[in-house]
Amino acid sequence: MTPDPPHPTWTRLQAELRQRVPESTFDVWLAPLRCGGVDGASVVVLAPSEVHNWVEQRFASVLRDAARAVLGPSATVALRAAGDQTAAGDGAHPGPGATRGAAPAVPADDPRAALFADTEASPLNPKFTFEQFVIGDANRFAHAAALAVAENPGNAYNPLFVVGPPGVGKTHLLHSIGNYVRAYGGGLTVRYTTVERFTNEFLEALKTRDVDAFKHRYRRNDVLLIDDVQFLESKVKTEEEFFHTFNALHETGSQLVLTSDRPPRDIEKLDERLRQRFGSGLVVDIRQPDPATRVTVLRKRAHHDGIDVGDDGVLELIAERVTDNVRGLEAALIRVVAYASLTGRAIDRALADDVLTQLYGRAAARAAAGPPTVERIQELVAETFDVTREELLGAGRTARVAWPRQVAMYLAREHTHETLPAIGRHFGGRDHSTVLHACKRAADRIGTDPDAFDAVASITARLTEPAV
Known part of the structure; x- marks a missing residue:
């Protein structure tokens, strides 16, 4: 060896x-x-x-x-x-490692092992730090509030509630707070989670009758960071548990930081008690990045990844064509770099234009044709994936239908002016959170699966053509 x-x-x-x-x-x-x-x-x-x-x-x-x-x-x-x-x-065979603040040990093969994990064992992305966060007019106040919380947990703004559309940096700020506290907080414990994970773990705790272990994990932290709290809507049992978790932490002076795509007052199907508590601290918003911030984000990502993009305006072109969020910007840059690697072409403005045109279509053509309708998108998606429009609107959840439906929702969000609730109504009355989840799933797959990328690029190109 x-x-x-x-x-x-x-x-x-x-x-x-x-x-x-x-x-x-x-x-x-x-x-x-x-x-x-x-x-x-x-x-x-x-x-x-x-x-x-x-x-x-x-x-x-x-x-x-x-x-x-x-x-x-x-x-x-x-x-x-x-x-x-x-x-x-x-x-x-490696057994569970001993970690600071761990709950009582249980055998590795015990189904409760996952629930008795270390109260701080919620890994943070090391790339998401305050140093790597690009500050602009759209996020300056949110950044300042997050840094104040990281420097003085439980005493600055509690809770801190960060609002913004997907992909503008909310999760980055949560991880930045967590990484800062772990580095400089003198041993304070930090837990990061999403509402989806919180819900799944709570349901598992109910099923295995280990709710006490679940409470131990979430109520014994100095800093709790929760992503996407809008997904608590209509989850009655989870809402109740979250309410008590929030109270337990807040009463002991622990810091809570939450993110959502809507301010507390607009999460209509959430328990009024939770809306009041979410809004009882400081609510800050992050908007879509301005042009200068978009270029800076791309330049920092290229430098961090060691990507040579030359000096003929590649980053400026991406920032001009992708305007909605930071995640979309970085995904576009990744696609340009990947395409250059696969084809052997140099990374230049012409290559970037080819790739972006495949993904987003030409702005001039879109402007001339006007924004496509959700119905037109549904027709093209159904034709591309050999399903019917009725299936896209129906309740079927098989892979044959679920993926095309996610693509259709993603394209509707990217290429129409419809809101998420309005898009949901076009898909058989689905709710806002279902549409947002579908868009996230589609974006992740497009960024990692070449076949998915090509399919969406093909549909996008046809969106600029007049319907017949």
Whole structure:
């Protein structure tokens, strides 16, 4: 066993992992992994202790399959917490790592193990820091409030409620607060989660009758960061539990930071008690980035990733064509770089124009034709994916129908002036949160799946043509 594995082997394994999970998943969960050794077809993978349990539960099979793709069908992977340097191939199976503030230990094969995870074991994206956040007129106040909270948790603004459309930097600010507190907070505990994850864990706790373990995880934190609280709407049991969690933390002086795509007063189907509590602190908003901020975001991302974009206005062209949010900007840059790599072309303005035209169509053509209608989008999507328009509007959830429906909702949001609730009404009366979730799923897949990208690009190109 060599202490340091061959560099190409680990690089190939990382590249394989990138192909198997969404980029955001890789960045948060798999990028922190390190190679502890390689012995033939056996690999030791080291995970930071605070994420070891979660990676083992969620990604063990992904690691195994990736290793077999790289090293052959007999490949094995031993996942260990950093510091556990047991040799690869010894047959030992890593148990849960001891972490600061952990709940009582339970056997690794106990179904309650996930609920008894460390109260701070909610990994934060290391890329999302205050230093990497691009400040502009659209987000200056929100950034200042987030920094004040990070510097003085529980005493500055509590709760802090950040409002904005998808992709403008709300999650970045949450992770920035968490990373700052963990670095400079003198041992304060931090938990980041989404409402979707909070809901899933609560339902699992109810099913396994381990609600006390769930409460332990969420009510014993110095800082709790919650993303997308609008998804609490109409979840009666989860709302009730969240209400008590909020009260328990607030009464003990713990800091709460929440994000939503709407201010508290506009989350109509949320319990009035929660709306009042969400609005009882400071509510700040983040708007769509202005042109100068968009260029700065792209320049910082290119510098961070070591991308040479030349000086003929590539970034300016992307910022001109993609105006809605930061996530869309970065996705467009990634697509331009990927297309250059696949075709061997240099990254220049002509290449960027080709790629952006495939994704978004030409602005002039769109202006001349006028904005497409949701009905026209539904017709094109149905034709492209060989489904009927009635199926898109119906209740079917099979993969054959669900993916085209997500594409149609995504395109409706990108290319019409309809609001999310209005789009939902065009799709059989679906609610706002369903449309937003579909748009997120479609955007993630378009950014990682070339076939999905090509299909959406083809439909987009046809949107500028007059309907016949």
